[in-house]
Amino acid sequence: MFKIVERERVNPVVNKFVIEAPIIAKKREPGQFVIFRLHEKGERIPITIADADPDAGTITVYVQELGKTTFQMGTMQAGDEIADVVGPLGNPTSIEKLSGEMFVIAGGVGAAEVLPIARKHKKIGNKVVAILGFRSKDIVILEDEFRSFADEVYITTDDGSYGREGFVTTELKEHLDKGRNIAEILAVGPAIMMKVVSDLTRHYKIKTMVSLNSIMIDATGMCGVCRVEVGGETRYACVHGPEFDGHKVNFDLLLKRLASFKEEEKISLERYQAAVGGEDG
Amino acid sequence: MADAKIPRQAIPKQTPKDRVKNFNEVALGYTPELAQLEAQRCIQCKKPFCIEGCPVEIDIPAFIKLIKEGDFEGALAKIRETNLLPGVCGRVCPQEEQCEKVCIMARRFEPVAIGRLERFVADWEIQQNKMDLPEIAPPTGHKVAVVGSGPGGLTVAADLAKLGHKVTLFEALHKPGGVLVYGIPEFRLPKAIVARECHILEEIGVDIRTDFVVGRTASVDELFEMEYEAVYLGLGAGLPWFMNIPGENLVGVYSANEYLTRINLMKAYKFPEYDTPIRVGDRVIVVGGGNVAMDSVRSSLRLGAKEAHIIYRRSRKEMPARNEEIENAEAEGVVFNFLVNPVRYIGNEQGRVKQVELLKMELGEPDASGRRRPVPIEGSEYIMDIDTVVVAIGNGANPLVPSSTPGLDTNKWGYIVADTETGKTTKKGVWAGGDIVTGAATVILAMGAGRKAANSIHEYLTTGEW
Ligand SMILES: Cc1cc2nc3c(=O)[nH]c(=O)nc-3n(C[C@H](O)[C@H](O)[C@H](O)COP(=O)(O)OP(=O)(O)OC[C@H]3O[C@@H](n4cnc5c(N)ncnc54)[C@H](O)[C@@H]3O)c2cc1C
Numbered sequence: 169m170f171k172i173v174e175r176e177r178v179n180p181v182v183n184k185f186v187i188e189a190p191i192i193a194k195k196r197e198p199g200q201f202v203i204f205r206l207h208e209k210g211e212r213i214p215i216t217i218a219d220a221d222p223d224a225g226t227i228t229v230y231v232q233e234l235g236k237t238t239f240q241m242g243t244m245q246a247g248d249e250i251a252d253v254v255g256p257l258g259n260p261t262s263i264e265k266l267s268g269e270m271f272v273i274a275g276g277v278g279a280a281e282v283l284p285i286a287r288k289h290k291k292i293g294n295k296v297v298a299i300l301g302f303r304s305k306d307i308v309i310l311e312d313e314f315r316s317f318a319d320e321v322y323i324t325t326d327d328g329s330y331g332r333e334g335f336v337t338t339e340l341k342e343h344l345d346k347g348r349n350i351a352e353i354l355a356v357g358p359a360i361m362m363k364v365v366s367d368l369t370r371h372y373k374i375k376t377m378v379s380l381n382s383i384m385i386d387a388t389g390m391c392g393v394c395r396v397e398v399g400g401e402t403r404y405a406c407v408h409g410p411e412f413d414g415h416k417v418n419f420d421l422l423l424k425r426l427a428s429f430k431e432e433e434k435i436s437l438e439r440y441q442a443a444v445g446g447e448d449g
Numbered sequence: 450m451a452d453a454k455i456p457r458q459a460i461p462k463q464t465p466k467d468r469v470k471n472f473n474e475v476a477l478g479y480t481p482e483l484a485q486l487e488a489q490r491c492i493q494c495k496k497p498f499c500i501e502g503c504p505v506e507i508d509i510p511a512f513i514k515l516i517k518e519g520d521f522e523g524a525l526a527k528i529r530e531t532n533l534l535p536g537v538c539g540r541v542c543p544q545e546e547q548c549e550k551v552c553i554m555a556r557r558f559e560p561v562a563i564g565r566l567e568r569f570v571a572d573w574e575i576q577q578n579k580m581d582l583p584e585i586a587p588p589t590g591h592k593v594a595v596v597g598s599g600p601g602g603l604t605v606a607a608d609l610a611k612l613g614h615k616v617t618l619f620e621a622l623h624k625p626g627g628v629l630v631y632g633i634p635e636f637r638l639p640k641a642i643v644a645r646e647c648h649i650l651e652e653i654g655v656d657i658r659t660d661f662v663v664g665r666t667a668s669v670d671e672l673f674e675m676e677y678e679a680v681y682l683g684l685g686a687g688l689p690w691f692m693n694i695p696g697e698n699l700v701g702v703y704s705a706n707e708y709l710t711r712i713n714l715m716k717a718y719k720f721p722e723y724d725t726p727i728r729v730g731d732r733v734i735v736v737g738g739g740n741v742a743m744d745s746v747r748s749s750l751r752l753g754a755k756e757a758h759i760i761y762r763r764s765r766k767e768m769p770a771r772n773e774e775i776e777n778a779e780a781e782g783v784v785f786n787f788l789v790n791p792v793r794y795i796g797n798e799q800g801r802v803k804q805v806e807l808l809k810m811e812l813g814e815p816d817a818s819g820r821r822r823p824v825p826i827e828g829s830e831y832i833m834d835i836d837t838v839v840v841a842i843g844n845g846a847n848p849l850v851p852s853s854t855p856g857l858d859t860n861k862w863g864y865i866v867a868d869t870e871t872g873k874t875t876k877k878g879v880w881a882g883g884d885i886v887t888g889a890a891t892v893i894l895a896m897g898a899g900r901k902a903a904n905s906i907h908e909y910l911t912t913g914e915w
Contacts, residue, residue, distance in 0.1 A: 211715065211724035212623075237724060252623045254660040302685055316846045385715065385725075386631075388621045388662055389847050391707040395698055402698060404688065407849060421698055424800030429889055430702045432726030439721050 173226060179307040182232045182277050183242050184218075190345045192217070199261030199379065199411060204407050206240060209317045212420040213237050214384045214406075216356075216389035217256060218280035224240030227253075230280035230309070236436040243444075256427035257387045260411045261354070261377075268321075268351030269295045271343070273365055274363045276302060277359020279310045280366060281379060282356045290317050294351075297341045298322070301361065304421040336361065338369050344372045354378070355414060359422050367390030378414040380405045382430070397421050417444065451791045457559040458487040465780040470717055472635045475777060476540075477886060481521070484569040490554060491561045493719070498551035499563060502842040504897040505531045509548060509563055516566055516885025522579075529583070531796055532567075533607045534600060534896065536575070536642045537629060541773050542893050543806025575645065591910040596663045596850070599627020600892045601883030603681035604899030606655045607694055611729070611908050616655045616830070617677070621662040624714065627685050629892070631714040632706070634744050636751070637774075642714070646764035657863035663718040666848035669857070669879060679906045680683045682865060683899065685798065686850035687888045692736070701728065701802040705741045705841035712748050712790030730836025734805060736791055737841030738768035739889075743775065744747040744838040746783050752774050753835070757783050764824040787825065792830065794838060804832050845891055854879070864888055872902030877915050880906060 171262045174186035192202060201216045204303075205209040219228035244250070263285065270289045272282045279300050290296045297320040302308045303328045314321045322329030322339045332339055343350070353376040362378040369376040382394035382405040389407040395416035396405050403409065461477040468475050479487065491513040499509040505530055515524035528535045543565040543677040544550075552560035574581070576695045591614045595606045598620040606616045624630050626643040651657060663669060663682075671679050673677060689704035691697045703711075708727070711717040715725035718904070735742050738761040750758040759778070761768060779785070788810045788894040795804040809829035812821035846863030856876040858866045865874055872880040882898030884890055909915060 190560050191661075192838065209716070209723045220629075252660050254621070254623075254662060257662065257664065257665055385707065385710055387663075388849060389688045390631075393707045394705040397698060402691065402693075407688075407847075421800065424700055425698070427799070429726045429728065432720065432728065433616060436721050436724060436726070 169251065170253040172244055172246055172248050174248065175244065175246050177242075178230065178309050181307055182230055182309060182369060184228065184230050184280075185241070185244075186226045186228050188225055189227050189255075190251050192253065193220040193225050193227050194222045194228065196256035197260035198263065198288050200256035201387075201410065202229070202253050202255030203257060203384065204237075204241070204250060206237060206244075207251050209409050210387050211237055212252075212387070214257070214381070214387060216281035216379070218283055230277050232277040232301050235433045236440045239437065240440060254387070258406060259408075261288075261411060263288050263292065263435050265292055266294050266351035268349035269297055270290070270301065271332065271340070271350050271353045273299045273340060273353060273355040273357075274301065275336060275361035276307065277309070278355075278357030278361075278379075278395045279314070282354060283310060283313060285354060286314065287317060290319075295319050297343070299324065299336050299356070301325070301336035301339075302330070303327070335364065336442075337364050340365065341368060344374070345368070354379070354411075359419060359426060362414060362417075363419035363423075366417065370415050375412040377411045378417060379410045380412060380417065382406075382422065382425065383409070393429065396425075450654075455486060455490050456516045457562055458483045458489065458565075460562070464653060465777075465782070466635065467802070468678050469747075469781050474639050474750060474752055475636050477565065478572050479565055479569040481519075481569075481573070484513065484516055484566055485519065487562050487566060488513045491517070492551055492553060498553065500563075501550040502548040502551040504547065504833060504893045505900060506532050507548075507567075512570070513561065513563070513566055517521055521573045522581075525574055526581070528567060528570065529581075531900075533604055534646055534892075537572035537600065537638060537646065538896075539566075539571055539894055540638050540693075541565050541894045543891060545772060547893070555648055560741050571606045571642075571789050575642075580645075580649065580652075582649065583607075583611050585611055585653055588615065589910065591615065591679075592617070592677045593679045593681070593910070594672045594675075595681045596669075596672075596684035597621075597627060597685055597883075598625035598647070598657065599683055599685045599883060599895060600629060601685075601895035601899040602627065602635050602681065603650065604740060604896045605681045605880075605903045606682065607653070607883075608903035609906060610650065610653045610655050614910060615908070616657055618650070618724050619661040619663055620659045621655065622714065625657050625659060627683075630907065631710045632741070632744070634709065634713055634748050636747070637744065638823050644753070645665075649884075656895050664853040667759075669876075670851065673878065678878065679909060680879045681872070681899075681902055681906065682879065682885060683852055683883045683895065684847055684865075684885040686844035686884040687863075688845045689840070692713040692791065692842065694791060696778065696796060697840070698799050699794050699796040699802040700838065701730070701796075701836060702794060702838040705735075705737070705745045705839050708839045708843065709741070709744055709748065712752070717750075718752055727752065728837070729754050732758070732835050733837040733839065734758045734760050734791075734833070735839040735841055736834050737843075738763065739841065739843075740774060741772050742839075742841035743770045743778050746753060747778050747781060749837070749839070750781055750783065759783060759785045760789055760791060760805075761787055764788060764812060790823065790825070791838075793822065795832075800834060802835065802838055805838065806832050806836050835874040845886075846885060846888075859914055862888065870901060871905035872898055873905060873915075878909075
């Protein structure tokens with residue numbers, strides 16, 4: 169059992185959790201994730217580690233409410249326990265001193281996932297530019313955290329309610345066209361967002377890494393559900409990734425595989441909401 | 450004396466019509482009367498071949514004699530001298546290839562049903578609500594890490610705990626048992642039996658740490674830093690193989706590992722009560738001819754598939770699955786397609802598999818495995834409509850531990866190199882055995898390897914000599 173020591177609703181759809189997991193807290197590196205299983209009947213879901221405090225023995229994650237499991241997690245409070253937290257999984261991000269600027273691009277809750285990576289880039293002396301995209305102003309997260317260390321921070325919202333109106337690519341394209349000395353781009357967020365970023369940067373021939381959020385079960389390479397196509401080859405996101413060269417990823421396949429259980433996920437969520445609603449009423 | 454007139458006693462089973470509608474165990478087990486009747490068939494050979502046929506050398510005639518005499522408790526104790534998991538082995542061991550194959554009775558009649566008798570005494574103990582714990586030697590103060598809780602790891606843990614060593618069993622998944630919990634279905638091996646065996650381990654002092662992935666949560670070298678003096682690697686088989694044909698990544702194409710893990714470990718057959726979903730559709734094909742393929746195809750029927758097909762590139766004779774399971778599958782209505790091989794899968798706009806193109810084969814010359822090699826018949830392709838594919842053609846090795854453990858050698862397939870007699874790897878203080886060394890094999894072979902390694906580890910701990 170893994171105890172939740174802190175829980176905070178950071179926006180209408182995202183919850184932040186600080187969870188007791190001392191070994192993971194000590195071991196994890198930026199770019200790695202954990203698998204959660206909330207309870208005996210729960211499913212196993214991967215969530216990226218946003219931060220960790222090795223002294224306190226805790227890890228921090230940001231979880232967006234999307235399906236049954238994440239909604240249920242959203243009802244959990246400090247003091248509650250999670251049945252299983254496994255990790256740290258996946259390969260750490262490779263972070264080196266670059267000859268140019270590091271651009272981190274995040275969509276929604278992806279901001280939490282790139283945060284530790286961006287921080288480490290800054291720490292080793294790279295110039296860090298962050299472009300964070302959100303649907304609207306009310307779900308902007310972690311802006312202050314990024315501003316506290318990044319060299320430049322740009323916010324975009326789809327509806328223009330905050331920052332620049334448009335997608336992250338609107339902002340990114342401007343910087344690309346200015347001919348800035350960008351050494352590397354990392355994009356983390358919904359698959360569709362990573363796809364459009366990769367499509368854009370391909371023409372500029374700038375290295376673009378993406379962190380793939382496939383469906384996973386064991387996340388140790390045993391089941392193969394997370395398989396993705398990279399450069400025409402089948403790779404397992406859990407053991408070979410989660411980061412891959414965005415210019416080589418078959419995003420159409422990823423998007424389809426992510427939708428594998430769309431109908432079942434809907435059934436599960438509706439059933440859960442009906443049950444919870446019933447209890448409240 | 451043995452009575453040659455008594456026929457081999459059949460094991461009562463759920464009828465095929467009933468059992469395809471549930472996940473309960475198919476074979477119901479002997480009653481005490483049936484068991485004693487069957488036990489009478491053993492002629493108590495002076496030089497019993499069956500013992501040699503058993504990878505862990507159970508004293509088979511002795512335990513059967515005790516059953517005949519009605520001393521079921523004694524019979525179980527006799528088996529436990531060499532086999533920790535009688536309830537498991539009695540169910541899933543390929544007895545027809547081992548002890549029963551060499552049974553003298555098989556020469557003129559049918560072999561004694563050794564597996565069924567083994568299972569009977571194990572089940573009898575559960576029904577009596579008994580749990581006899583083995584004797585434990587006084588603590589030695591030595592600490593051992595066993596990685597992987599499949600049958601191999603469970604054996605090592607039990608053997609060393611009995612000798613008084615402090616054992617921690619590290620398991621990546623949330624439940625211990627390895628393939629016994631995530632792979633082999635409930636209808637062939639009830640999970641309660643595996644849980645009970647793991648519970649016994651805890652009772653004798655083994656610390657079971659689930660949710661711990663060695664190579665990620667801690668490396669092997671870090672286990673040594675945590676003051677474990679010896680490490681046993683019983684990691685099992687790893688990354689599932691695919692055929693590398695077009696369309697294999699379409700939605701609805703599962704590896705057998707994924708399919709069975711969803712069903713067994715995650716209980717997807719109880720969705721939405723359990724959160725993990727599985728989608729089966731009307732027509733399922735399972736590619737392969739081993740036990741894993743049989744488990745997958747039979748699970749498909751239970752999940753409501755109208756048709757479940759085996760697609761196998763050789764003929765029935767070459768199928769590696771246990772005969773009993775093939776017969777069970779046939780009785781349940783599984784359709785067997787022999788001498789065919791998939792060449793590509795075709796999907797719809799949502800990327801969901803809808804059709805398979807199959808190619809007919811004929812048998813040519815024997816290959817390295819001694820089985821006749823399937824050769825494609827040119828121009829024989831045909832299309833079949835399908836909803837789900839399960840690829841059950843085997844597994845490679847999992848790279849997590851080898852790639853994070855300097856000094857640990859692997860062979861060209863990625864399996865860990867270990868001495869067949871001791872289980873010693875190329876790294877001091879590290880042993881390995883089971884599927885991670887041999888490639889996919891059997892429960893009993895993994896247990897046999899664990900037994901040898903446990904002996905070697907004990908020697909190392911007590912003498913300090915590698
Ligand atoms: C569907 C199916 C049906 C089968 N049917 C039969 C049968 O009827 N009869 C028979 O004899 N055999 C059968 N087998 C084969 C048999 O199950 C295996 O040969 C046997 O389980 C191998 O045992 P093992 O101890 O080597 O490992 P496994 O049982 O594979 O267990 C390995 C364990 O190690 C864990 N692990 C792996 N890596 C790590 C890590 N880095 N850190 C921590 N833990 C880790 C895994 O999660 C797993 O729990 C079947 C196999 C399958 C898949």
